[in-house]
Amino acid sequence: MHSxxxxxxxxxxxxxxxxxxxxxxxxxxxxxxxxxFHPYLGEEAIAVGVCAALRETDRIVSTHRGHGHxxxxxxxLGRMTAELLGRQTGYCGGRGGSMHIADVTAxxxxxxxxxxxxxPLGVGSALASSIRDDGxxxxxxxxxxxxxxxxxxxxxxxxxxxxxxxxxxxxxxxxAVSTPVEQVCRxxxxxxxxxGYGVESFTVDGNDVLAVxxxxxxxxxxxxxxSGPVLMECKTYxxxxxxxxxPGDYMPREILDKYKARNPEKLCRQHMTVAxxxxxxxxxxxxxxxxxxxxxxxxxxxxxxxxxxxxxxxxASR
Numbered sequence: 180m181h182s183x184x185x186x187x188x189x190x191x192x193x194x195x196x197x198x199x200x201x202x203x204x205x206x207x208x209x210x211x212x213x214x215x216f217h218p219y220l221g222e223e224a225i226a227v228g229v230c231a232a233l234r235e236t237d238r239i240v241s242t243h244r245g246h247g248h249x250x251x252x253x254x255x256l257g258r259m260t261a262e263l264l265g266r267q268t269g270y271c272g273g274r275g276g277s278m279h280i281a282d283v284t285a286x287x288x289x290x291x292x293x294x295x296x297x298x299p300l301g302v303g304s305a306l307a308s309s310i311r312d313d314g315x316x317x318x319x320x321x322x323x324x325x326x327x328x329x330x331x332x333x334x335x336x337x338x339x340x341x342x343x344x345x346x347x348x349x350x351x352x353x354x355a356v357s358t359p360v361e362q363v364c365r366x367x368x369x370x371x372x373x374x375g376y377g378v379e380s381f382t383v384d385g386n387d388v389l390a391v392x393x394x395x396x397x398x399x400x401x402x403x404x405x406s407g408p409v410l411m412e413c414k415t416y417x418x419x420x421x422x423x424x425x426p427g428d429y430m431p432r433e434i435l436d437k438y439k440a441r442n443p444e445k446l447c448r449q450h451m452t453v454a455x456x457x458x459x460x461x462x463x464x465x466x467x468x469x470x471x472x473x474x475x476x477x478x479x480x481x482x483x484x485x486x487x488x489x490x491x492x493x494x495a496s497r
Contacts (some may be wrong), residue, residue, distance in 0.1 A: 181389060183224070183454050189388050189462060190447045192227040195468045196247045197444060199256065202472055203246075203263055208425050211480075212263050216277050219247035221386075221418035224443035228391025229318050233399060237342035238286040238308075238317045240301035242350075243278045245290035248320055252287050254280075256475035266482035273485045288317075294355075298347075302334045305345035305408070316402045318346045318395075326357025326369050335410070339376040344402035346395065347373070349412040350385065354429035357420045357429045373410030385413030386443050389450055400486075414472050418442070 200218045207216050219226070222244075230239065230251035241248040249259060254270070260348045262269025263277050270280050280287030288304060291297040301319030308315040326349055330449060351369055353360050364370070373380030379401060383394045391413060398409035416438035420427030427435075449463060 180454070181450075183451075183456065185392075186447070186451050186454055186456070187460075189227055189231060189392070190444070190451060190461070191464050191468060192231070192251050193223045193388060193444050193447055194465055195256070195471070196226065196250050197222040198468055198472050198476075199250060199259065200246060202476065203260070204415045204423055206260075206264065206476070208389060213265060213278065213318045214276050214278070215261075216423040217244040217421065218417070218419055218423060219244050221438060221442060222350060222352060222415045223251075224388040224391055225348065225385045225413045225445070226320070227414060227443075228388045229346070229348055229395045230285075231388075231422075232395035233316060233318060234313045236286065236300075236313075237286065237315050237399075238288055238304050239315065240288045240297040240304065240319045241280070241290040242258060242297060242320050242322060242325075243290060243292050244322070244350075245278070245280060245320070248290070248384055249280050249282070249287060252282075252284060252343070254284065254287070257478035260475045260479035261482050264479045264482075265342055265484060266479055267485045268478070268482040274490070295321060295328035295330050297321060298328075298330055298334045302338050302343060302345055305338060305343035307339065309343050309405075310339065314403055316344045316346060316399050316407075318348055320348045321368060322355065323351040323353065323364075324358070325350065326372065327355070327363055332372075334410070335373060335376050335378060339378050339409040342405050343406070343408050345408040347378075347408060347410040348395075349410065351412055351414050352417045353414075353434075354417070354421070354430070357425075368412065370410055370412035378408055378410050379406070380410040380412070382412045382414060385415030386438065386441055387446050388443055389447075463488075 200220050226247040258270050267273050278292040301317045304317040346419040370380040370382050384390045
């Protein structure tokens with residue numbers, strides 16, 4: 180039985196990601212967020228479960244669909260919102276936007292707009308930890324589409340032969356943009372690919388935050404014992420299309436409805452009910468998150484845009 184404190188923390192993060200994404204979609208529709216925006220709705224349990232099972236000194240590497248990873252890792256909602264709105268109080272001074280948020284000082288090595296490009300960066304981080312023997316683990320988030328890139332195979336092999344402390348977190352939402360994973364992979368379980376490199380590999384229900392948490396804790400323990408790397412395939416389904424302007428008409432309605440009926444927040448609430456939480460307890464958590472999100476939007480909108488002169492000076496100095 181998990182503690183009520185842990186369950187409250189997990190639900191807080193799950194609900195925060197959902198509120199953040201939903202609110203930012205509205206800000207995008209208002210023209211306040213420029214460029215692409217890839218919602219993490221439906222996949223929240225993966226980021227939350229993984230990050231909760233790691234230590235603060237560990238590291239993560241994110242993707243173009245990375246808001247959930249950042250928030251699960253403890254990012255400030257105000258600075259997150261400011262970055263998406265292109266304000267100088269954002270994590271990257273308003274210059275990274277939705278797909279390039281990073282906070283290296285906190286162990287968040289950054290998101291990446293290139294599919295699969297974060298994988299070798301994460302392996303590099305794990306290699307550094309191995310050389311320094313600092314006990315840190317690096318969790319590398321990537322998609323089913325990224326697993327078909329050559330860099331995945333090369334990075335996995337390198338991590339395997341050097342026993343690196345890396346957890347490869349494969350977020351299998353069943354679509355590479357609009358291409359069904361079944362059309363580009365022979366195996367139904369993508370984790371089978373890791374076994375070919377002699378890597379501990381398994382699947383987990385990516386909508387159940389406790390299942391993800393428990394398996395990540397197991398994977399992290401292996402990595403700290405120099406028995407890594409580990410490949411963890413988290414099966415899930417996004418609530419919407421690939422990006423904010425994609426209606427997702429290619430997603431079979433019956434499958435989408437099935438996953439929405441057991442979305443991460445709903446499953447976590449079921450765990451909480453068993454643990455003794457009341458509806459009022461859960462409502463209190465949600466109210467606090469809603470308040471923090473309101474404050475984050477106010478902070479971001481009140482922040483200044485990046486200074487062009489300073490930007491040019493920094494570019495010239497490099």
